[in-house]
Every structure is written in structure tokens, then in C-alpha cells.
Amino acid sequence: MSKATNPVESYLRMDRMPSIWCPGCGIGIVVNCFARALQQMGVDHDELAVVSGIGCTGRIAGYVDIDSFHTTHGRPIPFATGLKVARPDLKVIVMSGEGDLVSIGGNHLIHAARRNSDVKVICVNNFTYAMTGGQAGPTAPRHSIATTAPYGSFDKPFNLPFLADSTGAVYVARWTTYHVRQLTRSMAEAMSKPGFCFIEVISPCPTIFSRRNRLGDGLDAMRYYKNSSKVVNGANTRMVGLDLNGPIIVGKFIDRDRPTLLEAMDEEIGSKLGKRYVPYATTGVQR
Amino acid sequence: MAASKKNSKRKFRGEVYIDQERCKGCGFCIEFCPTHVLALADSFNQKGYYPPVIADIEACTGCDLCGMYCPDFAIYGVKIRLDVVQEEANHEC
Numbered sequence: 001m002s003k004a005t006n007p008v009e010s011y012l013r014m015d016r017m018p019s020i021w022c023p024g025c026g027i028g029i030v031v032n033c034f035a036r037a038l039q040q041m042g043v044d045h046d047e048l049a050v051v052s053g054i055g056c057t058g059r060i061a062g063y064v065d066i067d068s069f070h071t072t073h074g075r076p077i078p079f080a081t082g083l084k085v086a087r088p089d090l091k092v093i094v095m096s097g098e099g100d101l102v103s104i105g106g107n108h109l110i111h112a113a114r115r116n117s118d119v120k121v122i123c124v125n126n127f128t129y130a131m132t133g134g135q136a137g138p139t140a141p142r143h144s145i146a147t148t149a150p151y152g153s154f155d156k157p158f159n160l161p162f163l164a165d166s167t168g169a170v171y172v173a174r175w176t177t178y179h180v181r182q183l184t185r186s187m188a189e190a191m192s193k194p195g196f197c198f199i200e201v202i203s204p205c206p207t208i209f210s211r212r213n214r215l216g217d218g219l220d221a222m223r224y225y226k227n228s229s230k231v232v233n234g235a236n237t238r239m240v241g242l243d244l245n246g247p248i249i250v251g252k253f254i255d256r257d258r259p260t261l262l263e264a265m266d267e268e269i270g271s272k273l274g275k276r277y278v279p280y281a282t283t284g285v286q287r
Numbered sequence: 288m289a290a291s292k293k294n295s296k297r298k299f300r301g302e303v304y305i306d307q308e309r310c311k312g313c314g315f316c317i318e319f320c321p322t323h324v325l326a327l328a329d330s331f332n333q334k335g336y337y338p339p340v341i342a343d344i345e346a347c348t349g350c351d352l353c354g355m356y357c358p359d360f361a362i363y364g365v366k367i368r369l370d371v372v373q374e375e376a377n378h379e380c
């Protein structure tokens with residue numbers, strides 16, 4: 001039999017491999033699951049665009065063989081919203097780190113969720129600003145060591161599913177890089193669903209987060225995810241906050257429907273202007 | 288043919304492909320292969336990482352979990368249908 005090819009290769013820029021990511025880093029698994037979700041859905045390369053911010057995770061934009069944008073720090077979500085408004089026919093996916101999306105980009109996140117901007121956010125949470133050497137980020141667990149918290153972080157971390165849920169996201173899930181099948185399914189679900197979808201992926205950073213906190217290598221992190229995760233679909237997001245080395249509740253937490261930003265705009269303005277208004281959401285590129 | 292189908296326990300055989308030079312030696316594939324097909328090589332690749340080698344190909348189901356876990360796209364498994372191979376062989380004779 002002729003040698004089969006890796007099914008993910010058609011969605012990735014294999015000429016740029018190996019990636020910059022460290023051995024045991026989980027970001028490659030997220031890309032892997034993303035490519036598999038696309039393959040399972042049978043979407044054409046031209047039907048979607050990927051937007052990333054800055055950070056180790058932000059480098060994803062450079063490895064997918066899809067139209068992609070490596071934007072400025074914290075800004076992938078507004079960039080993606082603009083892209084979606086200009087090209088409503090595209091599926092627009094944001095892939096970036098929790099520092100990028102929730103610290104410097106935090107305001108964009110909550111308002112895109114509030115307005116139900118039709119973009120899909122895949123947030124890789126490695127609990128630190130990895131690319132810049134390990135400062136305490138918005139999800140740094142209490143007592144975790146960071147360059148900016150040498151005696152342990154004392155701030156309350158964000159519970160990301162609760163944040164996305166309470167600000168209006170229509171789809172909210174959390175998985176770890178151990179949950180490859182569930183993560184792939186969730187990505188496919190989110191990409192098929194209109195509205196603001198948010199998937200948090202807990203991911204190992206052996207070089208910065210694990211090393212500083214003496215948590216071992218990437219494999220140790222994966223074993224921890226395997227042994228300490230519990231799937232609770234539909235869990236109350238208020239209850240899924242994380243502690244250093246504590247249990248991890250994973251699952252699909254929220255799946256609901258409400259008008260997207262463009263649908264709401266069409267509805268509101270259309271009802272006032274009648275035939276004078278050309279609806280946005282429905283017309284797509286023909287507009 | 289029907290008899291051979293009935294007798295064979297497995298409908299699929301697995302095959303796993305490894306690109307040893309692309310591997311960064313994280314060990315995820317070895318750890319999470321459900322049937323323990325893989326083992327750590329005893330020599331390293333050009334970049335100095337120890338890639339996986341096939342220790343027990345008979346046990347491979349082609350489930351491709353190794354492929355899903357690999358952060359470097361260096362390994363993947365495929366299922367090969369045994370009954371198709373069997374049918375083809377029967378047609379030939």
C-alpha cells in the first residue's frame with residue numbers, strides 16, 4: 001500500500017515545520033485538533049479565516065494554510081469582528097492565548113460576547129505570559145510562581161467560562177489538551193454555530209509555567225489533566241474556577257441561541273428603514 | 288469468503304507512520320496509545336530528541352489517537368480494512 005499522508009497536512013503550512021513551540025508544549029495539539037475539525041467538517045480553505053494575537057499561541061496564524069492574520073497584541077477579536085462584517089460569508093476563528101485575549105484584549109472579549117459578534121474564539125490557557133518569560137497573567141492560579149509574583153500570585157484569577165457566559169457568549173466549552181476528541185468535536189460545533197463561541201483549552205507550558213512551578217514536563221501536565229479532569233456538560237460556569245493543581249471541570253457548558261450582531265442590526269435598522277435598507281447578515285459577498 | 292469473515296476476529300488492521308526527524312520527543316504518543324504499540328527509541332534524531340518506534344505493530348488498531356496527540360504532526364495511524372484485502376485476494380484466485 002502506498003504511504004498515506006497525515007490527514008492534517010492539507011490544512012497546515014508543513015514547509016514551516018518544525019514549529020517554534022517547545023517539546024511538550026500543548027499549542028501544537030490545539031492546531032492538530034483544529035485541522036481535524038476542519039477535515040471532519042469538509043470545509044474548503046477559502047471558507048474561513050484565522051486571526052491570532054501576540055504570544056506563543058499567537059504564532060498559530062503562521063502555521064495554518066488558511067488566510068490568516070497575526071494582529072497586534074490583544075486585538076484579534078476586534079480585527080475578527082471587522083473581518084466578519086466585511087465578509088459575512090467567512091467563518092472567522094480567533095486563536096490566541098489567555099494573556100492576549102483576556103488581559104490586554106479583555107475589553108474586546110467582553111464586548112464581542114455582549115454584542116454576539118459571530119466569531120469563534122479558541123483561547124489557549126497556559127496560565128502565564130509564556131512568550132515574554134512568565135509574568136502572572138489573568139488566569140494565573142493563586143499561589144503560582146511567576147516572574148512578577150516570585151512569592152506566589154495573590155490575585156484572584158479569572159474563571160474564563162464564567163466570564164464568557166456572563167457576558168453573553170452563546171457557546172462556551174472548556175477542554176484540556178488531553179481531551180483531543182472532545183476538543184475537536186467542540187471546535188466543529190462552534191464553527192457551525194452562529195454567534196460568539198468561546199472554547200478554553202487548558203494547555204501545558206513546560207518551559208515557563210511548569211518549570212517555574214516545579215510541575216514537571218509536558219507529559220506530567222497531560223497526566224495531571226487526565227487524572228484530575230471531570231466532564232460535567234452543562235455545569236454552572238460559576239462553579240468551574242481553577243486552583244493550582246486542583247480538579248478541572250471540563251465540558252460543554254453553554255449552548256444557546258440569540259441574534260448575532262449583524263442579525264440584530266438588520267432587524268433593528270430594517271424595521272425602521274424598511275425597503276431602503278439592504279440587510280447585511282443575509283446578503284454576504286453579493287452585497 | 289463468508290466463513291473467513293466469520294472466523295476473523297478483526298475487521299481492521301492498524302498501521303502507524305512516524306516521521307522521526309519531525310519529532311520533539313514529548314512522549315505523548317507513547318503514553319496515550321491505548322494498546323501500547325509504541326516505545327521510546329534508544330537513539331536520538333538529528334535534533335537530539337528520542338522519537339517513538341514501533342514495539343508491537345500487531346496491537347495497533349489504527350485509531351490515530353497518537354496522531355491527534357502529536358503537537359508536531361510527526362505520527363499518525365490509519366485503519367486498513369482486512370475484509371477488503373481478503374475480498375481482493377479472493378477475486379484474484
Ligand SMILES: Cc1ncc(C[n+]2csc(CCOP(=O)(O)OP(=O)(O)O)c2C)c(N)n1
Pocket residue numbers: 054055056057058073096097098099100101126128129130131132137
Ligand atoms: C502592546 C504590547 N504589549 C506587550 C507586549 C509583550 N507581549 C508579547 S506576548 C505577551 C503575552 C502573551 O501571553 P499569552 O497571550 O498568554 O500567550 P502565550 O505566550 O502564553 O501563548 C506580551 C505581554 C506586546 N508584544 N505588545
Ligand code: SF4
Pocket residue numbers: 020021022024025026027056057126130131204205206207208209
Ligand atoms: S514557552 Fe511555553 S507556551 Fe511557549 S512554546 Fe514553550 S512551552 Fe509552549
Ligand code: SF4
Pocket residue numbers: 301302303319320321322323324325346347348349350351352353354363364365
Ligand atoms: S494508531 Fe492507535 S493503536 Fe496505533 S499506534 Fe497510534 S494510538 Fe496506538
Ligand code: SF4
Pocket residue numbers: 309310311312313314315316317337338339356357358359360361362
Ligand atoms: S507525540 Fe509526536 S512529537 Fe511527541 S514523541 Fe510522539 S511523535 Fe514525537
